[in-house]
Amino acid sequence: MSHAIRADKFLLDADRTTWHDETLWFVREKRDRAAYGVPEFQELRELASGIKNHTLSRLDLYLQEFEAAAQANGVHVHWAADAAEHNAIILDIIQQQGATRIVKSKSMLTEECHLNPYLIKHGIEVVDTDLGERIIQFRDEPPSHIVLPAIHLKKEDVGDTFHTHLGTEKGESDPQRLTEAARQHLRGKFIAGEVAISGVNFAIAETGGVVVCTNEGNADLGVNLAAVHIACMGIEKIIPRLTDLGVFTRLLARSATGQPVTTYTSHFTKPVAGKEMHIVIVDNGRTQQLGRPDFRASLKCIRCGACMNTCPVYRRSGGHSYDFTVPGPIGAILSPNIDMKKHASLPFASTLCGSCTDVCPVKIDIHTQLYKWRQVLGEANEIPAAKKWSMKFMGRVLASTRVYGLGGQFARKALRLLPHGLTHAPSMNAWAVARELPEAPRQSFREWYAKQPQPATQLPNPKVPA
Amino acid sequence: MKVALFVPCYIDQFYPQVGIATLQLLEKLGVQAHFPAQQTCCGQPLANSGCERDALPIYKHFVDTFSDYDYVVAPSGSCVYHVRKHFDKLDQTADVQHVRGAAYDLIDFISTVLKVESLPGAFPHKVGLHLSCHGQRGLHQANESEMTPVRDGQLSRLLRSLDGLELTQLNRNDECCGFGGTFCVSEAGISARMGQDRVADHVRNGTQVLTGSDMSCLMHLEGIVRRARLPIKVMHAAEILNGVVA
Numbered sequence: 177m178s179h180a181i182r183a184d185k186f187l188l189d190a191d192r193t194t195w196h197d198e199t200l201w202f203v204r205e206k207r208d209r210a211a212y213g214v215p216e217f218q219e220l221r222e223l224a225s226g227i228k229n230h231t232l233s234r235l236d237l238y239l240q241e242f243e244a245a246a247q248a249n250g251v252h253v254h255w256a257a258d259a260a261e262h263n264a265i266i267l268d269i270i271q272q273q274g275a276t277r278i279v280k281s282k283s284m285l286t287e288e289c290h291l292n293p294y295l296i297k298h299g300i301e302v303v304d305t306d307l308g309e310r311i312i313q314f315r316d317e318p319p320s321h322i323v324l325p326a327i328h329l330k331k332e333d334v335g336d337t338f339h340t341h342l343g344t345e346k347g348e349s350d351p352q353r354l355t356e357a358a359r360q361h362l363r364g365k366f367i368a369g370e371v372a373i374s375g376v377n378f379a380i381a382e383t384g385g386v387v388v389c390t391n392e393g394n395a396d397l398g399v400n401l402a403a404v405h406i407a408c409m410g411i412e413k414i415i416p417r418l419t420d421l422g423v424f425t426r427l428l429a430r431s432a433t434g435q436p437v438t439t440y441t442s443h444f445t446k447p448v449a450g451k452e453m454h455i456v457i458v459d460n461g462r463t464q465q466l467g468r469p470d471f472r473a474s475l476k477c478i479r480c481g482a483c484m485n486t487c488p489v490y491r492r493s494g495g496h497s498y499d500f501t502v503p504g505p506i507g508a509i510l511s512p513n514i515d516m517k518k519h520a521s522l523p524f525a526s527t528l529c530g531s532c533t534d535v536c537p538v539k540i541d542i543h544t545q546l547y548k549w550r551q552v553l554g555e556a557n558e559i560p561a562a563k564k565w566s567m568k569f570m571g572r573v574l575a576s577t578r579v580y581g582l583g584g585q586f587a588r589k590a591l592r593l594l595p596h597g598l599t600h601a602p603s604m605n606a607w608a609v610a611r612e613l614p615e616a617p618r619q620s621f622r623e624w625y626a627k628q629p630q631p632a633t634q635l636p637n638p639k640v641p642a
Numbered sequence: 643m644k645v646a647l648f649v650p651c652y653i654d655q656f657y658p659q660v661g662i663a664t665l666q667l668l669e670k671l672g673v674q675a676h677f678p679a680q681q682t683c684c685g686q687p688l689a690n691s692g693c694e695r696d697a698l699p700i701y702k703h704f705v706d707t708f709s710d711y712d713y714v715v716a717p718s719g720s721c722v723y724h725v726r727k728h729f730d731k732l733d734q735t736a737d738v739q740h741v742r743g744a745a746y747d748l749i750d751f752i753s754t755v756l757k758v759e760s761l762p763g764a765f766p767h768k769v770g771l772h773l774s775c776h777g778q779r780g781l782h783q784a785n786e787s788e789m790t791p792v793r794d795g796q797l798s799r800l801l802r803s804l805d806g807l808e809l810t811q812l813n814r815n816d817e818c819c820g821f822g823g824t825f826c827v828s829e830a831g832i833s834a835r836m837g838q839d840r841v842a843d844h845v846r847n848g849t850q851v852l853t854g855s856d857m858s859c860l861m862h863l864e865g866i867v868r869r870a871r872l873p874i875k876v877m878h879a880a881e882i883l884n885g886v887v888a
Binding site: 184193201208215217218488489524527529530534535551553554555559570573574575606607613615619620624626 | 649651653654655656657658659661662665677679680681682683685687688689690691692693694695696697699700702703728775776779780786787788789790792814817818820821822823824825826827828829830831832833834835836837838839861862864865866868869
């Protein structure tokens, strides 16, 4: 199923589409105010981009430096080539503890690896402790945004969900009361948690420490109460030095939500005496992307979600229309690397307006990569046959002045003579579902120009005969 | 100065008045532009659809057509952006490099080559300016709301110089209209919704005349305006400027 088909389903509820668009536009405007407020914002972006480019250029070395430093801190470091290895490693750590109750803070990597269903299948209870994540976990839905996972839901939807799962009063939609219900519920889970799983925002090669940014403090609460902490990270999360971190923390929250900084920026470097800390470093297709020169820069992503908030398509189609762990423009350039056939429509779910590239705090050329993925998909025959053959036909027409001129005359004449109901039939003309076609003039510009008296001045001779 | 006029295929066929206004406006500004008759298209519709390879003969035809001119001026930033940015797929011969650098959007040409910042004349209407993404974010002809520091835009400066013209203050100054080339049919639902939202912003804030420097976005917005029978006139900026300059 293509993005367009899923988007059309989302669009059916016009009021909800308006609400979704306006909610995310509000976040985008907050981001603008935060960016305007920092005079050196563009320099920060340049710096962040440079640090990430540098790190990716010698990622192997930094990963080894990170591993050695983490091990020296008493941390267990694990390497996972793919999602299956990642999940198996985590299950093994849990089972060695004889644990069954897991608290997990936000991690797009564990979503990507489908860790939750895997652990549940093995008899482990996994509780997502981020509020948004917990809401969608109750509803058995994937996140629709990487920073705001439940942004597709209104407070009334949350009220219904909590009524079913937490026994709040039917029809309760007061955010304060709903949050309090979740707080009480999660408190019990935190206290009972035996192993805490977290994501990683930044992994510092120099110190071997990992940094987790949250607004709810749920990562800290989970990790500090449980006996074992497992931090899961993709290989691209590395930055070289602790002094590099400030560049990113200044950009991350401003780009994501317009906050100056996330409420909690937690550094986890070594286990507390008597406790264990594990770091799982995951590839899962990242080295393949690193090996694609045109798409390598996508690995600079720090998962702020700014490209989603600004994307006029995402805001009107919803995160689920992308059917990939990371939706929006960045998801559309990451997903074909994972499964080109399944995600073939995503690079086309864009007008190439370029706003994503302009908001990206690490200066990923997102819209250029979308364009380049389209070429890769075209060459791989992963575009609809009708499009492919009509483009081939168009290529012939537009490479020839004569055929183009005749074709244009014919099309305009047809448009003038055929009844409106036929030229604008929605089943035959997608343009006309919501739009009128331009009125076809009797004479094209070139026909008009040919009838004008030509200027007396000497004009250069065209190379190609007309 | 040898200046060629490039009239993009859809303007040639559907909006000849925009090509005529462009030619006449240039003439009034002292530039005699020539229209090489063998021109067709820049190839963007194919390339944006993932068929860059099929577009290469069109690119070559474009370069052959325009390589003898100092400037190639088009009333469409999108086509110009395509020539500048995506003709990198051709062997970079001297001709190819020259044509890529010589391609100018009309408003960019007036502003940066002719260095015209204001025009004499009156247009006493409330005008809504649609900033087209490829001209704005691609060719940097106007400020991008995402970026700092804030800059003035070429077309808004020219329009503001006209007597009696009031520019509409929009809620979203530079959101994409949703045309997007073949996106407008392959993602017809989202495309239409984006266009409807753009038009609604203009209606809400009192636009009488909707303009811009890229006819492709305006074709899409005009289609929505006409379907909804709204009292908004859609005109390319060349038509406004040519109409007021004596």
